[in-house]
Amino acid sequence: xxxxxxxxxxxxxxxxxxxxxxxxxxxxxxxxxxxxxxxxxxxxxxxxxxxxxxxxxxxxxxxxxxxxxxxxxxxxxxxxxxxxxxxxxxxxxxxxxxxxxxxxxxxxxxxxxxxxxxxxxxxxxxxxxxxxxxxxxxxxxxxxxxxxxxxxxxxxxxxxxxxxxxxxxxxxxxxxxxxxxxxxxxxxxxxxxxxxxxxxxxxxxxxxxxxxxxxxxxxxxxxxxxxxxxxxxxxxxxxxxxxxxxxxxxxxxxxxxxxxxxxxxxxxxxxxxxxxxxxxxxxxxxxxxxxxxxxxxxxxxxxxxxxxxxxxxxxxxxxxxxxxxxxxxxxxxxxxxxxxxxxxxxxxxxxxxxxxxxxxxxxxxxxxxxxxxxxxxxxxxxxxxxxxxxxxxxxxxxxxxxxxxxxxxxxxxxxxxxxxxxxxxxxxxxxxxxxxxxxxxxxxxxxxxxxx
Amino acid sequence: xxxxxxxxxxxxxxxxxxxxxxxxxxxxxxxxxxxxxxxxxxxxxxxxxxxxxxxxxxxxxxxxxxxxxxxxxxxxxxxxxxxxxxxxxxxxxxxxxxxxxxxxxxxxxxxxxxxxxxxxxxxxxxxxxxxxxxxxxxxxxxxxxxxxxxxxxxxxxxxxxxxxxxxxxxxxxxxxxxxxxxxxxxxxxxxxxxxxxxxxxxxxxxxxxxxxxxxxxxxxxxxxxxxxxxxxxxxxxxxxxxxxxxxxxxxxxxxxxxxxxxxxxxxxxxxxxxxxxxxxxxxxxxxxxxxxxxxxxxxxxxxxxxxxxxxxxxxxxxxxxxxxxxxxxxxxxxxxxxxxxxxxxxxxxxxxxxxxxxxxxxxxxxxxxxxxxxxxxxxxxxxxxxxxxxxxxxxxxxxxxxxxxxxxxxxxxxxxxxxxxxxxxxxxxxxxxxxxxxxxxxxxxxxxxxxxxxxxxxxxxxxxxxxxxxxxxxxxxxxxxxxxxxxxxxxxxxxxxxxxxxxxxxxxxxxxxxxxxxx
Numbered sequence: 001x002x003x004x005x006x007x008x009x010x011x012x013x014x015x016x017x018x019x020x021x022x023x024x025x026x027x028x029x030x031x032x033x034x035x036x037x038x039x040x041x042x043x044x045x046x047x048x049x050x051x052x053x054x055x056x057x058x059x060x061x062x063x064x065x066x067x068x069x070x071x072x073x074x075x076x077x078x079x080x081x082x083x084x085x086x087x088x089x090x091x092x093x094x095x096x097x098x099x100x101x102x103x104x105x106x107x108x109x110x111x112x113x114x115x116x117x118x119x120x121x122x123x124x125x126x127x128x129x130x131x132x133x134x135x136x137x138x139x140x141x142x143x144x145x146x147x148x149x150x151x152x153x154x155x156x157x158x159x160x161x162x163x164x165x166x167x168x169x170x171x172x173x174x175x176x177x178x179x180x181x182x183x184x185x186x187x188x189x190x191x192x193x194x195x196x197x198x199x200x201x202x203x204x205x206x207x208x209x210x211x212x213x214x215x216x217x218x219x220x221x222x223x224x225x226x227x228x229x230x231x232x233x234x235x236x237x238x239x240x241x242x243x244x245x246x247x248x249x250x251x252x253x254x255x256x257x258x259x260x261x262x263x264x265x266x267x268x269x270x271x272x273x274x275x276x277x278x279x280x281x282x283x284x285x286x287x288x289x290x291x292x293x294x295x296x297x298x299x300x301x302x303x304x305x306x307x308x309x310x311x312x313x314x315x316x317x318x319x320x321x322x323x324x325x326x327x328x329x330x331x332x333x334x335x336x337x338x339x340x341x342x343x344x345x346x347x348x349x350x351x352x353x354x355x356x357x358x359x360x361x362x363x364x365x366x367x368x369x370x371x372x373x374x375x376x377x378x379x380x381x382x383x384x385x386x387x388x389x390x391x392x393x394x395x396x397x398x399x400x401x402x403x404x405x406x407x408x409x410x411x412x413x414x415x416x417x418x419x420x421x422x423x424x425x426x427x428x429x430x431x432x433x434x435x436x437x438x439x440x441x442x443x444x445x446x447x448x449x450x451x452x
Numbered sequence: 453x454x455x456x457x458x459x460x461x462x463x464x465x466x467x468x469x470x471x472x473x474x475x476x477x478x479x480x481x482x483x484x485x486x487x488x489x490x491x492x493x494x495x496x497x498x499x500x501x502x503x504x505x506x507x508x509x510x511x512x513x514x515x516x517x518x519x520x521x522x523x524x525x526x527x528x529x530x531x532x533x534x535x536x537x538x539x540x541x542x543x544x545x546x547x548x549x550x551x552x553x554x555x556x557x558x559x560x561x562x563x564x565x566x567x568x569x570x571x572x573x574x575x576x577x578x579x580x581x582x583x584x585x586x587x588x589x590x591x592x593x594x595x596x597x598x599x600x601x602x603x604x605x606x607x608x609x610x611x612x613x614x615x616x617x618x619x620x621x622x623x624x625x626x627x628x629x630x631x632x633x634x635x636x637x638x639x640x641x642x643x644x645x646x647x648x649x650x651x652x653x654x655x656x657x658x659x660x661x662x663x664x665x666x667x668x669x670x671x672x673x674x675x676x677x678x679x680x681x682x683x684x685x686x687x688x689x690x691x692x693x694x695x696x697x698x699x700x701x702x703x704x705x706x707x708x709x710x711x712x713x714x715x716x717x718x719x720x721x722x723x724x725x726x727x728x729x730x731x732x733x734x735x736x737x738x739x740x741x742x743x744x745x746x747x748x749x750x751x752x753x754x755x756x757x758x759x760x761x762x763x764x765x766x767x768x769x770x771x772x773x774x775x776x777x778x779x780x781x782x783x784x785x786x787x788x789x790x791x792x793x794x795x796x797x798x799x800x801x802x803x804x805x806x807x808x809x810x811x812x813x814x815x816x817x818x819x820x821x822x823x824x825x826x827x828x829x830x831x832x833x834x835x836x837x838x839x840x841x842x843x844x845x846x847x848x849x850x851x852x853x854x855x856x857x858x859x860x861x862x863x864x865x866x867x868x869x870x871x872x873x874x875x876x877x878x879x880x881x882x883x884x885x886x887x888x889x890x891x892x893x894x895x896x897x898x899x900x901x902x903x904x905x906x907x908x909x910x911x912x913x914x915x916x917x918x919x920x921x922x923x924x925x926x927x928x929x930x931x932x933x934x935x936x937x938x939x940x941x942x943x944x945x946x947x948x949x950x951x952x953x954x955x956x957x958x959x960x961x962x963x964x965x966x967x968x969x970x971x
Contacts, residue, residue: 001829001833001836002828003562003564003753003828003829003833003916003917004833004836004837004840004916004917005917005918005919005920005922006840006843006844006916006919006920010919010920011840011843013920014843014844014846014847014920015843017847017850017851018843018846018847018849018850018865019850020846020865023839023842023843025865026839026842026843026846026865027702027733027842027865028864028865029701029702029704029864029865030702030704030730030733030734031704031707034706034707034734034735034738034739035733035734036732036733036734036735036835039732039830039831039832039835040604040605040732040735040831042604043601043604043605043830043831044827044830044831045830045831045832045833046828046829046830046832046833047827047828047830049566049828052566052570052824052827052828053566053569053570055827056570056573056594056820056823056824056827057570057573058590059575059576059590059591059593059594060570060573060574060575060576060590060591061575061590062575062588062589062590062593063575063576063579063583063587063588063589063590063591064579064583064587064588065574065575065577065578065579066574066578066579066580066583067574067578068574071580073580073582073583075582076811076812077580077581077582077812079578079580081502083501083502083531085501085531085534085535087572088535089534089535089538089539089542090757091568092538092539092542093547093548093549093550094542094543094545094546094547094549094550095538095542095545095547095757095758096547096549096563096568096755096757097547097548097549097560097563097755097756098545098546098547098548098756098757098758099553099555099558099560099756099758099759099896100558100756100758100759100760101758101759102555103546103887103891103896103897104953104956104958105888105891105948105951105952105953105954105955105956106544106545106546106891106896106948106951106952107544107545107546107758108541108544108545108952108953109541109542109543109544109545109758110545110758110759112488112490112541112544113538113541113758115490115967115968115969116490116491116492116969118967118968119492119968119969120526122968123524123525123526124524124526128968129967129968130967130968132759133760135616135617135620135761135810136616136810136811136812137811138808138810138811139616139620139809139810164811166808166810166811166812167811169778169794169807169808170807170808170809170810170811172807172808173627173777173806173807173808173809176806176807177627177630177659177660177661178659178661179661220515220518247520247524248520248524249512249515249519249520250515250518250519250520251518251519251520251521252520252524255521264811271577271578272577272578272579272580272581273576273577273579273816273817274576274579274580274581274583274588274591274812274813274816274817275581275811275812275813275814275816276581276616276761276763276810276812276813276814276815276816276817276818277616277760277761277763277815277817277818278811278812289965289967295759296965296967297967298961298962298965298966298967299961299966299967299969300956300957300958300960300961300966301956301957301960302953302954302955302956302957303946303954303955303956303957304954306953306954308953308956309956310956310958310961312958312961312962312965312967313962313965323654323655323657323658323664324658325655325658325659327659328619328620328623328655328656328659329619330617330618330619330652330655331617331618331619331759331760331761331762332759332760332761333760333761334756334757334758334759334760334761335755335757335758335760335761336757336760336761338757338758342534342538344526345491345495345501345527345528345529345534345537345538346500346501346502346528346529346531346534347500347501347502347526347528348495348496348497348498348499348500348501348526348527348528348529349497349523349524349525349526349527349528350497350498350499350500350523350528351500351501351502351528352524352526353520353523353524354500354502354504354507355502355504357512358504358505358507360512360514360515361511364511364514367514380514381514382514382515382516382518383514383515384514384515399584400584400586402584403584403586403587404586408580408583408584408587411582414795415582415793415795416582418793418794418795419794433504433505
């Protein structure tokens with residue numbers, strides 16, 4: 001057992017020091033009837049590194065990875081290029097195998113990274129401050145709703161039809177237990193969300209209006225107008241970003257008046273990973289900082305007067321506040337935040353804009369290809385790198401038939417909204433700087449065949 | 453006194469930061485200890501470390517009025533500058549790769565690189581969560597295989613894989629309990645949490661909408677089971693017990709407590725953060741547990757990454773399994789494995805699922821690492837993990853109890869962590885001073901001031917991946933500090949002397965929060 005350094009001789013010597021007859025004596029508090037006498041039946045014994053590797057490689061090989069096929073999936077998780085140095089640097093043992101920086105004198109590396117990350121995120125989202133990351137975008141969204149409730153002391157939440165349905169489901173799960181009253185607009189496969197209808201729902205009981213930007217169908221809502229309406233009603237605007245790369249070309253939500261901006265940071269530096277771990281982004285106005293969930297890193301000085309960093313304002317957190325804590329968060333996505341931050345550092349603002357423009361260009365080409373196919377209709381008026389199209393038949397079947405042809409052609413709205421027949425023919429299609437002309441041509445050929 | 457270094461560096465000899473004979477360097481560096489400015493001080497707005505292919509003209513008419521007014525004010529670094537920036541920063545961190553990391557309750561053990569290598573296989577790492585199911589059978593099989601191990605090792609009925617961290621798992625478990633109680637038309641309002649439980653437990657119970665009541669600990673550091681049983685009644689939804697508990701002790705009356713809770717119509721939630729002490733030795737399901745989260749990073753060695761990400765699957769009893777969240781992975785009678793989402797939950801007998809905890813299906817990247825680790829150890833190796841973790845902790849306990857107060861040393865063997873306190877320190881010295889002194893000895897301090905039931909607590913968890921030699925060196929370092937602390941050695945009050953930073957002003961940071969860089 002290669003991970004266990006003790007030899008039998010060590011064990012004997014240590015038991016002698018302890019004064020125990022054998023190892024079982026150390027488990028004396030465990031009632032005898034609860035103790036297992038040998039290894040659990042049905043589970044195999046330890047395996048050599050080469051055997052484990054063989055097994056896992058075999059499992060992985062059964063999957064069609066995104067890089068092995070023309071790939072057009074988005075819907076809250078995006079495939080962008082990640083420079084090799086990102087993965088190399090996050091695998092440095094001092095980052096990979098360190099813990100939460102509870103002892104700041106010997107954790108300045110992690111702490112400075114978090115401080116830089118918070119600054120990058122605040123500037124990206126257009127907010128005054130940002131925290132050191134959340135579990136993912138969907139849990140950050142729900143925590144933002146809870147935070148708005150604490151600030152406004154209201155519990156009625158208006159949720160735009162453009163919010164990712166998994167985010168809506170997550171919020172519903174939590175609302176069931178917190179008593180928040182969620183008003184969810186019904187999604188429709190049309191060119192723009194109905195901002196007027198959304199605004200009409202706001203009233204004096206509304207704590208927050210939640211709007212995704214760009215929304216789940218790639219449409220870009222008029223955040224400034226919704227922000228003004230929210231403010232007029234004393235409600236907060238929570239903007240949700242699931243594709244942070246889009247902010248390379250469109251205005252930041254904070255700049256447009258959002259009070260809290262949450263997001264999924266996966267697209268920058270983290271990778272698809274079949275759904276996790278991902279990276280929740282969370283920014284807000286300065287005046288709300290003590291109501292913000294999650295870890296925060298702050299600048300301070302050491303006893304010699306040198307600049308240093310510490311975790312701060314943790315008096316809001318679970319381990320100190322117990323039942324009075326402000327959130328369910330007791331960790332952050334530290335390593336994912338590091339990956340995001342390194343990727344952002346390599347890109348810089350200009351590189352991020354370039355990546356967004358490249359992604360947009362590929363999406364425009366994909367949109368042109370799709371609309372040239374008889375029966376396929378583009379619904380978006382405005383978009384960055386994701387669009388929704390209406391197909392002549394159920395998109396769930398089309399996606400499966402495309403996959404039979406080794407083309408990963410998008411996410412069907414039927415899978416995301418199983419109860420909504422009106423959306424069944426809808427298909428979400430995303431492209432990034434990784435999408436090639438050959439990918440688009442292969443998608444074109446396969447889709448024409450499937451729809452023929 | 454300090455066998456490993458009999459000459460023993462003493463701060464009063466003036467070889468630390470305060471050495472008057474040392475000339476400050478021009479750069480601020482101290483040999484291999486390099487100062488690194490903030491990225492905002494060295495980056496440039498027009499610099500980037502990424503080359504794109506030849507530019508293609510992107511028509512921006514689909515963006516119309518939404519275009520940014522000005523570029524994002526995030527500076528960039530070229531690739532060599534970025535590699536140097538982050539490499540320099542990494543050297544300011546302590547990590548398990550550098551040495552023993554005795555954080556009790558946090559479980560810092562060796563992180564095998566095989567886990568990292570295999571998690572990065574494109575078939576796992578480069579797969580979209582909403583990829584058509586027919587294209588991801590291997591990923592679903594990996595989840596199913598891990599789920600099977602978790603169920604077998606805990607003796608439970610089902611497992612919810614989606615929670616993203618331990619506290620998220622606690623919430624998941626309590627939501628299952630709440631859903632089950634509501635389903636039988638018996639909503640209850642109170643959750644009992646012993647004093648010795650993790651601080652996240654009461655927070656989670658309150659979040660799930662429950663009134664939290666505390667149950668005292670006995671003088672021996674265990675749940676006062678008489679007080680607990682006396683409080684049971686028709687309003688108690690659940691009891692949350694950490695076992696082994698945060699004093700490092702097993703709760704021997706767990707089964708009796710569970711039977712009493714069940715008889716009163718409630719459920720037993722077990723905080724499984726300390727499962728590594730009993731994995732392969734005891735199955736929580738046999739003790740009457742209804743729900744328990746498993747921190748994959750603790751028992752199954754996925755790396756902590758400077759604070760996360762975590763992963764908190766929740767194993768469930770037969771009574772709670774139908775209420776677990778969506779999505780979940782299910783093995784069909786024909787052996788195929790399917791991901792059950794909203795659209796087919798009802799047709800798979802899962803219509804009582806309480807909903808979704810988060811987007812997508814959980815921490816797949818952590819699942820592959822944990823599965824790799826489990827397969828490497830196997831059932832026999834995991835049993836050895838628990839035995840060696842407990843052996844190492846008891847070795848530390850018995851090797852230090854003559855120089856450090858060990859409040860529960862008389863309670864019998866500890867499990868995987870040894871608890872000490874600062875009782876008997878002289879000169880106004882406290883746990884914090886010993887901890888900071890340990891930094892100068894080249895160690896990350898143990899967990900301090902936790903658990904709360906012990907004044908000045910020091911919780912040491914060596915884990916099973918430490919050799920006897922590394923434990924002996926650590927014990928020598930702590931012994932020397934204990935002797936200094938008891939003698940009231942004032943120099944400890946200013947430790948650390950040799951770390952990249954001296955003690956940091958945490959009060960200033962909280963009073964005037966500076967959370968983002970400004971020029």
